[in-house]
Structure formats: C-alpha cells, structure tokens
Amino acid sequence: MSYNPFSLVNKRILITGASSGIGKATAIACSNVGANIILVGRDLKRLTGAYNELSAGNHSYISTDLAEYDNFENIDSECVVKYGKFDGFIHSAGVEISAALQFIEPEQYERLFSINLISGFELARVLTKRKYFNSSGGSLIFISSIRGVTGKEASIAYSCSKGAIISGVRSMALELAGKKIRVNTVSPSIIETEMTRQLFEQIPEQTKSNMLADHPLGFGRPDDVANACIYLLSDASRWITGTNLIIDGGFSAR
Amino acid sequence: MKKKDFFCELKEALEFEDVTFTEKTEFRKIDGYDSLHVMMIIAFVDSKFGKRLTAKQLFSITDVRSLMDLIGIENFEE
Numbered sequence: 001m002s003y004n005p006f007s008l009v010n011k012r013i014l015i016t017g018a019s020s021g022i023g024k025a026t027a028i029a030c031s032n033v034g035a036n037i038i039l040v041g042r043d044l045k046r047l048t049g050a051y052n053e054l055s056a057g058n059h060s061y062i063s064t065d066l067a068e069y070d071n072f073e074n075i076d077s078e079c080v081v082k083y084g085k086f087d088g089f090i091h092s093a094g095v096e097i098s099a100a101l102q103f104i105e106p107e108q109y110e111r112l113f114s115i116n117l118i119s120g121f122e123l124a125r126v127l128t129k130r131k132y133f134n135s136s137g138g139s140l141i142f143i144s145s146i147r148g149v150t151g152k153e154a155s156i157a158y159s160c161s162k163g164a165i166i167s168g169v170r171s172m173a174l175e176l177a178g179k180k181i182r183v184n185t186v187s188p189s190i191i192e193t194e195m196t197r198q199l200f201e202q203i204p205e206q207t208k209s210n211m212l213a214d215h216p217l218g219f220g221r222p223d224d225v226a227n228a229c230i231y232l233l234s235d236a237s238r239w240i241t242g243t244n245l246i247i248d249g250g251f252s253a254r
Numbered sequence: 255m256k257k258k259d260f261f262c263e264l265k266e267a268l269e270f271e272d273v274t275f276t277e278k279t280e281f282r283k284i285d286g287y288d289s290l291h292v293m294m295i296i297a298f299v300d301s302k303f304g305k306r307l308t309a310k311q312l313f314s315i316t317d318v319r320s321l322m323d324l325i326g327i328e329n330f331e332e
Contacts (some may be wrong), residue, residue: 129269130269130271131269131271175290178286178288178290
C-alpha cells in the first residue's frame with residue numbers, strides 16, 4: 001500500500017461537540033481515514049447516533065457536561081486505561097448567542113467563554129499531560145470562527161470568545177512544541193448545519209441572499225471543515241503549529 | 255508536607271516521568287529542564303505552599319534541597 005500522509009490510522013482522537021454539526025462530520029471523516037474516535041457530547045441519544053455512523057474502528061463515546069471541568073481528569077484517565085494514549089484532540093463544542101451590545105448580559109459572556117474556550121483549554125491542559133498523550137507528539141485543533149477574525153453586529157460576545165481561542169492557541173502552540181504537540185485553530189464562516197438551517201428559517205430571505213452573496217464559493221459544508229481537520233491532525237501538517245486556518249469560501253478575501 | 259510526597263508531587267507537576275526526585279536532584283542536569291519548568295515550579299510552590307517565588311530566586315536554586323530551603327524547610331517532615 002502506498003504512503004498516505006493524510007492517514008489517521010491507529011490515531012486516537014477525542015472530539016468534543018461530536019454529536020452534531022461540524023463535530024459529528026469531523027468524527028465521521030476522521031474515522032473514514034482510520035482514526036479511533038472518542039466522541040464527547042451532552043445528548044446521549046444524538047451521541048450514540050453519531051457513534052453508529054462512524055466507519056469501523058475502536059471507537060467510544062462519553063456523555064458529559066463540558067462546563068463541569070472537574071470531570072476531565074477522570075474522563076482522560078479512564079480513556080487512557082481503556083484505549084491507550086491520545087494522539088489528537090478537536091474542540092468543536094460551542095454555543096452562539098446573538099445579542100446587541102445593550103442587550104448582552106454578563107452571564108452570556110461567561111457561558112460563551114465557558115463552553116467555547118475554557119472547557120477546550122481545560123481539556124487540553126489535562127489531555128496533554130505525558131501520562132495521557134502519545135510521547136511521539138500529536139495535534140490539537142480548536143474550532144474557532146470567522147467571527148474571531150472579522151466583526152459582525154450583534155456578535156460581540158460570540159466574536160470575542162472565538163477570537164480568544166485564536167490568540168490563546170498561539171501561546172499554547174509555543175508551550176507544547178517541546179512535547180511535539182502541534183496546536184492550531186480552524187475558523188469557518190457559515191457552514192450549512194442543522195443549527196444554521198434553523199437560523200435561516202428565522203431571518204428574512206433577503207438577509208440570507210446577502211449573506212450568500214458575501215461568500216464567492218457559497219456556504220460551506222461540514223465536510224469542508226472536517227477535511228481541514230484531517231490535514232491538521234495528520235503527518236501532512238507536521239510543520240504547522242500556532243496557525244489559524246480560515247475556511248470561508250472567499251468571505252474574508254474581499 | 256512529607257518529603258516523599260513533595261518529591262512525588264514535584265515530579266508529577268514537572269512531568270519528568272523517568273526522574274526519581276531526591277533532595278540531591280539537580281534541576282539543570284535533568285534532560286529537558288528549561289525556562290518553562292521554572293514557571294511551573296513557581297505555580298506549583300504557590301498552589302501547594304501559598305508562597306510566591308520570583309524567577310530570579312528560582313534561577314539561584316541548584317538542587318531540590320535548595321528549592322525546599324527557599325520554600326522553608328520547616329514545611330517538610332521525614
């Protein structure tokens with residue numbers, strides 16, 4: 001068999017937000033190229049649904065609330081005992097709250113930062129301990145957003161939570177380079193998921209048309225993000241760390 | 255804190271799996287010891303003993319015993 005630099009065969013990857021949308025698509029795509037996946041999500045029914053869609057492999061799933069940081073040490077140690085050390089991690093769990101400045105409650109900032117940023121960074125803190133992570137190194141990916149780079153009205157709280165991921169990842173990349181662990185962010189623009197479909201049902205058709213016009217290549221699909229994650233998890237990206245890969249169909253090229 | 259517990263916790267905090275810590279262990283002779291570990295020792299001592307060491311103080315230490323002296327040897331028992 002010829003060498004495939006994008007192969008994830010025998011790599012163990014933990015993915016948060018894996019029960020739907022980008023996280024689920026990424027889990028399925030990674031399993032298609034040989035990875036063993038540990039899916040993490042809150043909704044057990046949807047989690048098992050995603051689990052059943054994975055390609056054959058040694059996969060598992062964990063239902064947990066990511067706001068309960070104290071569970072992470074137990075989760076990681078149990079996974080390592082059962083399945084072996086981690087090779088990769090994708091933090092795809094996230095929440096979005098749209099609110100204009102005058103209507104944002106402090107609790108909304110706290111919720112966004114808790115799920116979008118702190119839970120992922122806390123998991124990374126525990127996961128990258130030598131006793132849990134492959135000593136040969138690996139790759140961590142945080143799903144940010146084009147909103148972490150560009151502005152949008154009524155998106156202040158969400159934007160700053162996603163922008164904080166990008167800046168935090170640069171420092172994390174430097175700190176973990178000694179362990180040969182690469183750390184990157186992926187920042188998608190509008191991806192057609194169930195969540196965006198629901199959003200589109202609530203906005204005027206003209207607004208949707210304008211949003212579409214802002215994307216020269218149209219809206220993205222979950223697979224577009226999943227394929228970028230495969231690249232960043234694989235040996236093909238062995239010299240890439242501390243970067244933010246924008247996937248936006250040309251949105252930010254204007 | 256018992257000395258053997260201190261050695262275990264220091265080892266876990268610094269993630270030097272192959273090093274057996276004793277009072278005579280010299281930090282700079284540990285393969286991979288760098289400035290990041292200095293920051294980790296500062297955070298470790300702060301969380302375990304509530305004592306805020308400076309990077310300058312830590313650069314003066316040689317072995318684990320000298321770190322224990324900096325923390326205050328009265329904090330340790332056999």
